[in-house]
Amino acid sequence: MIPHFIYSNNYDFSLLGVDKFHPFDSKKFSKAWRLFSEKFTPKADFKWIEPDNMVSDKTLLNVHSQKYLNSLSKSKNIAQVIEVYSSRFVPSTLLIKGLLNPIKYACQGTIIATELALKEHTIVMNFGGGYHHAFSDHGEGFCFFADAVISIVEMRNKGLLGENDKVMMIDLDAHRGNGFEELTKHDSAISNFDMYNLHAYPGIHFGDPDDFPFMIPLQPKMRDERYFKLLEEHLDKFLDSQVEPKLIFYNAGNDILETDPLGGLSVSYDGVVRRDKFIIEKLIERNIPTVVMTSGGYTEKSCEIIAELASSIVGVTKNKYRQR
Ligand SMILES: [Zn+2]
Known part of the structure; x- marks a missing residue:
């Protein structure tokens, strides 16, 4: 089995200067892809x-309202989602072409990844996606479309996933996935593990911790040792909480990095790489179809960490294959 990666040159944003007002690296996806694909051989090491x-x-209408989708034809509404208010003066045609369309490609990437993960019972990484702050009727925090939820609905519609088949989300982006939570809260087949900075947007989860044992708030500036202690303490319990899950999503935001301007945590570069490898090893060991999404990450190192994550997937898969 070789792992599958989903990527298109269409993922990069072209924001005509708007990105000067947001720490997002608009070329992060192509940089990550270049770093990764130079190290391995397509067809032999990955597909x-x-x-x-x-x-x-x-497809978007399965989760989002028509009113919301219509609202995205106006610059001021797009500006609100990306929180770069000066972009309301940019013609909407440019924002749609340079920002919304790339995000729609990445969203399609998550759908393709999910279908492949289920059909081929494998791990598939999308080099984009992980928009966990998107709601049915609005977007927040740079997230327009709820790609993971859209993919779940799409797979159910195609009959690849039953209504009661268990789906699990491991969200390790520094920010709490409030959109994913809201969209899935009444769906008993979907369970959510979220370790997030309680002082960063969107703040703490107000549910009773007894009812939500896997919503795990982190203190700001948390460093490697404490971060790993919590992750190791809770992750297996979460994975063991469902019998035979059919599908797992891993939202691998690397904005937990110490230099990230938005994450507010203090995990080292090696720590983030180690975290991703730890998760990949766990999921491959459990042999559950997995979809990896890259989510947040706002430093010049983000692309390198994404490439490391993809390399871990190739490395761990090769090791497993060799052991057989
Ligand atoms: Zn984030």
């Missing part, structure tokens, strides 16, 4: 699938 179209409005 590359390129989304050749954007997610359709019809």
Whole structure:
């Protein structure tokens, strides 16, 4: 079995200067892909699938309202989601072409990844996606479309996932996935593990910790040792909490990095790489179809960490294959 990676050159943003007002590296996806694909040989070490179209409005409507989708034709509404208010003066055609369309390609990437993970019972990484702050009727925190939830609904519609098949989310982005939570809270087949900085947007989860044992708030500036202690303490309990899950999503935001301007945590570069490898080893060991998404990460190191994550997937898969 070789792992599958989803990436398109269409993922990069072209924001005509808007990115000067946000720490997001608009070329992070292509940089990550270049770093990764220079190290390995396509076909021998991995399979590359390129989304050749954007997610359709019809598919988006399974989760999002028509009113919300219509609202994204106006610059001021797009500006609100990315929290770069000066971009409301940019013509909407440019924002759609340079920002929304790349995000729609990445969203389609998560759908393709999910379908492949289920059909081929493997691990599939999308080099984008992980938009965990998107709600049915609005977007927040740079997230427009709830790609993981859209993918779940799409797989159910295609009959690849039953309504009661267990789906698990491991969200280790520094920010709490409030959109994913809201969209899935009444769905008993979906369970959520979220370790997040309680002082960063969107703040603490107000549910009773007894009812939500896997919503794990972290103190700001938390460093490697404490971070790993909590992760190791809780992750196996979470994975053991569901019998035979059908699918797992890993939201691998690397904004827990100490230099990240938005994450507010203090995990070292080696610590983030180690975290991703730790998760990949666990999921491959458990042999559960897995979809990895890159989510947040706002430093010049983000692309390198994404490439390291993809390399870990190749390395861990090769090791497992060799052991057989
Ligand atoms: Zn984040």
